[in-house]
Amino acid sequence: MDQQTLLSHAKDAWNNAYVPYSKFRVGAAVLTKSGKVYKGCNIENAAYPVTCCAERVAIFKAISEGEKEFQHIAVVADTERPVPPCGSCRQVLSEFCEPTMEIQIANLKGDTKTMTMEELLPFSFTPQDLADGQK
Ligand SMILES: O=c1ccn([C@H]2C[C@H](O)[C@@H](CO)O2)c(=O)[nH]1
Numbered sequence: 001m002d003q004q005t006l007l008s009h010a011k012d013a014w015n016n017a018y019v020p021y022s023k024f025r026v027g028a029a030v031l032t033k034s035g036k037v038y039k040g041c042n043i044e045n046a047a048y049p050v051t052c053c054a055e056r057v058a059i060f061k062a063i064s065e066g067e068k069e070f071q072h073i074a075v076v077a078d079t080e081r082p083v084p085p086c087g088s089c090r091q092v093l094s095e096f097c098e099p100t101m102e103i104q105i106a107n108l109k110g111d112t113k114t115m116t117m118e119e120l121l122p123f124s125f126t127p128q129d130l131a132d133g134q135k
C-alpha cells in the first residue's frame with residue numbers, strides 16, 4: 001500500500017474524531033508489516049487529561065489485536081503545517097516502530113512531510129536503557 005492510500009485511511013478516521021472540547025480533529029492510520037490497516041482518531045473527555053490522541057488510538061488498536069510489526073503510519077489534521085505528533089505519542093510510537101520506519105504527517109491542504117521514527121524522536125528512552133538501569 002502506498003503512502004497516499006494510507007493517508008486516505010487517516011483522513012477517514014479524522015471524520016470520526018470525538019472533539020467536543022478542542023474542536024481539533026486528528027486522524028491516524030498504521031500499516032502493519034502483514035498489510036493490515038488500523039485507524040485512529042483523537043477521543044476527548046470532559047476530564048480533559050483522559051483524552052487520547054489519534055496516533056495512540058491507532059497503535060493501541062493494532063497492538064490489542066496482536067500486531068507488533070509496523071511498516072508505516074500516517075497522521076493528518078487541519079493545520080497550517082503537517083501536524084506534529086505530541087511528545088507522548090512520539091514516545092509510544094518509538095516503543096513499537098523501528099528507528100528507520102517512515103512516518104508521514106500531513107494537513108488537509110495536501111502538505112505532507114515524511115520523516116523517520118529516529119528523526120521524530122531523537123535520543124529516545126528505550127527498553128535497553130530501562131534494562132541497563134535495573135541493577
Ligand atoms: O498529534 C496530535 C496532537 C493533538 N492531538 C489531539 C489531542 C486533543 O484531542 C487535541 C488537542 O490537543 O488534539 C492528537 O490527537 N494528535
Ligand SMILES: [Zn+2]
Nearest residue numbers: 053085086089
Ligand atoms: Zn499525541
